[in-house]
Amino acid sequence: MAETGKNSVGLVKTDKMRVIEQDKPLELESGKKLGPIDVAYETYGKLNEAGDNAILICHALSGNAHVAGVNSPEDKKPGWWNVMVGPGKGIDTNKYFVICSNFLGGCSGTTGPRSVNPQTQKPYGLDFPIITIADMVKVQKLLADKLGIKNLLSVIGGSIGGMQVLQWAIAYPDFVKSAIAIATTTHLSAQSIAFDAVGRNAILADSNFAGGQYHTGKSPDMGLGIARMIGHITYLSEQGMRAKFGRELRSAESYSYDFNSEFAVETYLDYQGQSFVERFDANSYLYITKAADYFDLEKEYGSLEKAFAETKSRFLVISFASDWLFTPAQSKAMVDALAAANKPVSYCDIASPYGHDAFLLEPEILGSFLSGFLDATHRPGITRATKHKTQKAKYKMPSSRARVDYELIESLIKPNSTVLDIGCGNGELLANLTADKNVKGRGIEFQQELVLACVNRGLSIIQHDIELGLANYANKSFDYVILSQTLQTVKEPKKVFKELLRVGKKVIVSFPNFAHWQCRAQLLFLGKAPQTKQLHCKWHNSQNIHFLSIKDFDDFCAKLGVKVEEKIPLGKARLKPIRFAPNFFAEQVIYVTRKD
């Protein structure tokens, strides 16, 4: 009964709504028509007076409308995302009005192949038309209209639910203020199609399948069970399976020397297969996996960039490092396309061992991202960093990256310009530039907790390793690119610098000056690797892996044909440039450079 307590949405019921009448059928993407269409849905929380707090959750393959709470006091299991949705949770039902519906083609209340075909008065079976993700979303939009929703603060979903999220943002740009796509992809890989195909083969070849009209006889449980087992292997990661099962035997010390299931992982799969056939319809499995296989934004729009061209949502894209079904690389591709199309997008690849299932199993970190992003989307504007003292304290910059050059860099940037801040940390500089100079800023950062800090500030922040380049950005797509105190820490400074010069009209670079007099003196008189306030680590534990002076960088720019517009040698804590013998007296330096 904990599920009706204060952290739960409590006792909820699944409602049903007819969104399409039989005499006015919906035209599907395939060209076929379908009607009537009923939709099963649940809602939690309250729509506020402004009507701006509605959130739609889209479920994945085996989900349904029942996201959170319990449907009856006797329910042993709460809704499928109860960990994430409820009062004070990642998707906070105290703040937001949450809707979820079973999608078209499902088997949990919404019209699907198990529904009665009005032509035959029997279940549709394989006479149900092939449906697509776009068809599912169309039906969800009809439901939203019927519920009197004028716009959605966010559409949120993982896996196939994430595909619906992307489709929503593309199909209804003015309706969707933000889109949160979790562990998803813009198209299935060949490998994922292959797994789906084997699962469908197992169902279609089951001798009980009876061409889909198995409702009066035995169900194709064997085929559906096999499909589900294959699915489950792909939802977990290899390391997750190893940790959970290893090579444990179910109940014995030694082998049984027969073909019964004896490894723990075998009995787990048996159980998953068995429990699934009790609650799911084999035909729905066919239709939903086919819809997933068909989803392909590149194919439909010519390119991902074109697919996202008309969207107006803020995007948050989340992947999980160990997800090998819908991989981080696939998420990264959609993020790159969104960034290239100049859309506001944030991205984080969350470290987790749970594979694809992590979107259900990582409520804490995922919840932080969701609540931070939703709050920032719901509140207006971005404020100066200094006003967020708690945040600053919580996400303190690592000392090696502490930047006395922030104020000076800010003074170099013209109002209303576009800025890309590489290694932006907790987003302090970007927030200030946004608040004070109305800059349109984007950040790139590698550390997960700093990415989260930026999301909380409402910034567009992409988790990325700058060593991999910026292939997604067009030439000269930013007025300024900032690389503060980072050049000396990258493996290939030349490659990185050239890439920044390509995408930025101006590149602002700062680094510690290795030819400062203290360095020279230490090497000369002590015969040791220099250690100063600015270069404060020992030779063996420094993050700095290249050492350069102002003169080195001058030579470097000359060789690369880079124009130095400004060169500002600085002491460690003073904003006043050093005029006399800068390569001797400056501890650090800021360059404004460009290459035409």
Next chain:
Amino acid sequence: MAETGKNSVGLVKTDKMRVIEQDKPLELESGKKLGPIDVAYETYGKLNEAGDNAILICHALSGNAHVAGVNSPEDKKPGWWNVMVGPGKGIDTNKYFVICSNFLGGCSGTTGPRSVNPQTQKPYGLDFPIITIADMVKVQKLLADKLGIKNLLSVIGGSIGGMQVLQWAIAYPDFVKSAIAIATTTHLSAQSIAFDAVGRNAILADSNFAGGQYHTGKSPDMGLGIARMIGHITYLSEQGMRAKFGRELRSAESYSYDFNSEFAVETYLDYQGQSFVERFDANSYLYITKAADYFDLEKEYGSLEKAFAETKSRFLVISFASDWLFTPAQSKAMVDALAAANKPVSYCDIASPYGHDAFLLEPEILGSFLSGFLDATHRPGITRATKHKTQKAKYKMPSSRARVDYELIESLIKPNSTVLDIGCGNGELLANLTADKNVKGRGIEFQQELVLACVNRGLSIIQHDIELGLANYANKSFDYVILSQTLQTVKEPKKVFKELLRVGKKVIVSFPNFAHWQCRAQLLFLGKAPQTKQLHCKWHNSQNIHFLSIKDFDDFCAKLGVKVEEKIPLGKARLKPIRFAPNFFAEQVIYVTRKD
């Protein structure tokens, strides 16, 4: 007919040999008895007079005795490893006498579940006893004895064939001079067991399976086909599938909106499933995958180190970077155990996009490793590097690692000692130490072509990234550990150095001296990052990521409580130590250190 040409073993025939009579049955690992046992086998090449050139090849799940050449002039497809076995190929039939037999439980001539059960005069079906990898190897040994083989120059196999290789080396240590284990594992992961279990489930649940007695009626083709499809997905890599199929449609531009196979990857799997059921027996599939699931050297011997304790073979272990079925990490674990048990072992993780199937699809690079290793095993001893001029020229050391300190380091090593050379390059130093001082040497190297060069020299060489530590080696397991011109290039010098001090009684370290007078002068007078003969790269393209002087290293050793036994400051090309003001005049330095 190319297959009977000069690069082919030509027309070959599969022979059969009874190795166990019915009245003297073989006792299996399960305790059950089996007899008679017939073995199907092929041989190529000639056993030499010394009888020391016999090689046994062990096949994988779907293989058979027919490795190379053709069985009839009409054969369209040659044997399963024709690319590797033949005159002048990786396994050269001009030099070696090659044997391969279909394994116990198979369905290509050797006794298996399809054979006639003498008790019932019907095929065994599920009355066939469960067999293990050890049982398979026992039967192979009986065949070798019957063929008059006194010892094997090598046992070679990939995948399940590799398991047999490991079992051979453990069960018959005096019979096996070398063991080449390719893309294999000492135990299946939970994920691999899961895939096998789903495949067996599909077969067992097929309505045609009839408890295994399907020989008079329809075969369980659906189940076997599903199993094979799952298998094929695991044999390819995600990137391999993407390159081969992508999301290509078989024959249309647009979707068919039905459940027929339409993606190219679907029709590929259909074909693989279909062609497999025509040539393979479903019961054999059950028995072989079960044998693979049961194989677990850790479980059987308590630990891998114990499993390998009594082996006397030289080992070559090969994995493929994109193999996610039997992973590089699994190969690495067996290599670590062999190294820990002080066995001669070489290892390379070959860069390939072809996944598990790479062992069949990378004949060139894999063939180089095999031929080099076999030749070195067949010829006696290791000779000085200078005598292998062709090799030296072919595998030239990268200039950044060229070592003028080799001769001096060689002079510091006592005869008959044990040496671990970290970053050993093409093995020049190790070869010389072995030839001149009878040192028992091992090398660690990261670059594939340098690993191959060491294998060709007959050295024990493990591909490994030193940053990951040396956890497999016990404390003080070498008389000397050598780290030549590498300390300044590793990310965490302290961690690496401490690890070397743990495993070596003495650690010999050499590095360029950053406080050489030229460096001091350049920084002082030019205000630029030093660039000398020894530090010959620019600040931005140097592999050196830490800069240290003799004094820095003295301080470092003092802080770590490391005793410096010898310190030899050197000029770039002179072997005579620099006595006066070494931190000012030495370009490089060699330390002999230890920590008790």
